[in-house]
Amino acid sequence: MNIFGVGLPEVTVILILALLIFGPKKLPELGKQLGKTLKSLKKASNEFQSELDQVMNEEDKETLTQSIKSNIKNEKSQESKNN
Secondary structure (H helix, E strand, C coil): EEEECHHHHHHHHHHHHHHHCCCCHHHHHHHHHHHHHHHHHHHHHHHHHHHHHHHHHHHHHHHHHHHHHHHHHHHHHHHHHHC
């Protein structure tokens, strides 16, 4: 088990220290809050990634359109040279 580059022994030590510092009553509340924070960070990350993908797709479409137009111009110029 490897979470963020931290193995199982390290996670165990961190949890024991958190239990000693915050106590058993406060620990579930902190865990719940941490879960909500991680969920919102993941959501924001996914939204950012989808926006980047959308921009990249738009740029790809634009590049493809320009490439097609230049190919058509090249074909027309070659046809006129051949005639």
